[in-house]
Amino acid sequence: MNMIVGSFNKAKVNAVKRVFTEASVESKEVSSQVSGQPRSEEETLEGAINRARACRNDTSFGIGLEGGVTYLNNQLFLCNWGALVTPSDELFIASGAKIPLPEIIEQKLVKGLELSEIMANLTHEEDIRHHLGAIGVFTNGEVSREEMFVHVSLLLKGQYQSSHIGKKN
Ligand SMILES: O=P(O)(O)OP(=O)(O)OP(=O)(O)OC[C@H]1O[C@@H](n2cnc3c(O)ncnc32)[C@H](O)[C@@H]1O
Numbered sequence: 356m357n358m359i360v361g362s363f364n365k366a367k368v369n370a371v372k373r374v375f376t377e378a379s380v381e382s383k384e385v386s387s388q389v390s391g392q393p394r395s396e397e398e399t400l401e402g403a404i405n406r407a408r409a410c411r412n413d414t415s416f417g418i419g420l421e422g423g424v425t426y427l428n429n430q431l432f433l434c435n436w437g438a439l440v441t442p443s444d445e446l447f448i449a450s451g452a453k454i455p456l457p458e459i460i461e462q463k464l465v466k467g468l469e470l471s472e473i474m475a476n477l478t479h480e481e482d483i484r485h486h487l488g489a490i491g492v493f494t495n496g497e498v499s500r501e502e503m504f505v506h507v508s509l510l511l512k513g514q515y516q517s518s519h520i521g522k523k524n
């Protein structure tokens with residue numbers, strides 16, 4: 356089984372490697388074809404699907420993981436989506452954990468900054484998006500960005516593995 360992840364982000368690639376242990380996992384720089392900072396669930400999901408589709412080929416599964424922000428009841432949340440596309444072009448999707456973001460983050464996002472820049476400034480750690488991420492910072496390290504993407508990857512793998520259920524043979 357070959358897996359191609361549409362990112363060189365360490366949190367994403369490590370998560371895929373931890374879940375698809377029997378697969379060869381490689382990275383590819385692809386365009387998400389959405390904005391650098393997706394601002395809705397729909398846009399975040401679209402980015403994940405676009406990345407997965409851009410990676411998939413006749414012999415490899417494509418996987419796309421995308422982070423974004425979205426409003427729910429006037430509160431800004433961190434949101435995440437993942438997509439898996441099989442060599443025969445079947446699509447599986449799953450969303451990740453969502454937590455509310457502090458108002459100070461919202462104010463900076465509204466000004467046009469990307470969450471990665473805001474988190475790097477806040478923590479003085481340039482590559483925070485590659486490990487703890489915003490979700491790790493705002494959960495006291497209980498759930499890192501990698502851990503959250505592990506969960507998304509498990510949801511994708513599990514759906515693929517049980518996809519025969521309910522289908523005619
Ligand atoms: O190289 P890629 O795969 O694009 O990795 P990325 O870190 O840019 O991740 P995304 O494009 O999926 O995320 C969209 C933006 O939101 C930022 N972001 C999303 N979730 C984050 C998190 O948990 N911590 C820090 N930044 C995050 C991210 O750095 C981008 O600026």
Ligand SMILES: [Mg+2]
Nearest residue numbers: 387390391392
């Ligand atoms: Mg990005």
